Amino acid sequence: MDGLGLVLSVNVGQPRLRYRTSSQVGELDSAVYQTAIEKKAVAGGVFVSRTNLWGDGQADLRHHGGLDKAVHAHFLGHLQRFSDLAGWSIPPGYLGENLTLASTVADGPLTEQDFCLGDIVDVGTVALQVSQPRIPCFKQADQLKVADLLAIVVREGRTGLYFRVLKEGVLAAGDVLRLRERPYPQWTIERLNQLIRFPKDPAAWRELAQYPELAIDLRRRAEEWERS
Secondary structure, eight states: OOEEEEEEEEOOOOOOEEEESSTTTTTTTEEEEOOOOOOOOOOOOEOOOOHHHHHHHHTTTSSOOOOOOEEEEEHHHHHHHHHHHHOOOOTTTTTTTTTEESSSSSSSSSOGGBBTOOOEEEEEEEEEEEEOOOOOOHHHHHHHTTTHHHHHHHTOOOOOOEEEEEEEEEEEETOOOEEOOOSOOOOOOOHHHHHHSOOHHHHHHHHHHHHHSSSSSHHHHHHHHOOO
């Protein structure tokens, strides 16, 4: 089997209210928030629209969903790492990803090194384009009850990524992602994560600001650095 990667699981969920927990399991504070981070695997084909998957929802439309962040993907190897940190086996979709991706080959796990800004991939009857990394937030740490999870995600670059939808269609677990175009091989998601972590590189931001494939949130950041 060839291809860029394999869809191990397709996951959807709807927003619900939750208490924000402290760093210690079981303790609650007064903060209540709405989240759709906990998604469940679904069987069979799922329709993918320009803004989300059928049956899926986002609670915070400022930071999730929309044209640039319609489909969130994470990697099986990262879930295994997070399972080790949490002390139990995390199922696909538990950290909010719509697609849990795995490698199709035996020479190592799929990671942010394998995807670049602007990549166009075909999967099922859908065409997706890489738009940006996922920016980690407190909901991931709260979900796993791992206090320093965000620092680990940022340090290790285990963010996953977002796709925009170029062609609506249907995909399912077991589908292979096939790379159609790679306009910017120098801009892996791993490199973007490093730039976000260490942003004082105006030349890099200036380059990124020229690429229409970059999600609008990061484009604004790139334009700010370009002017600095």
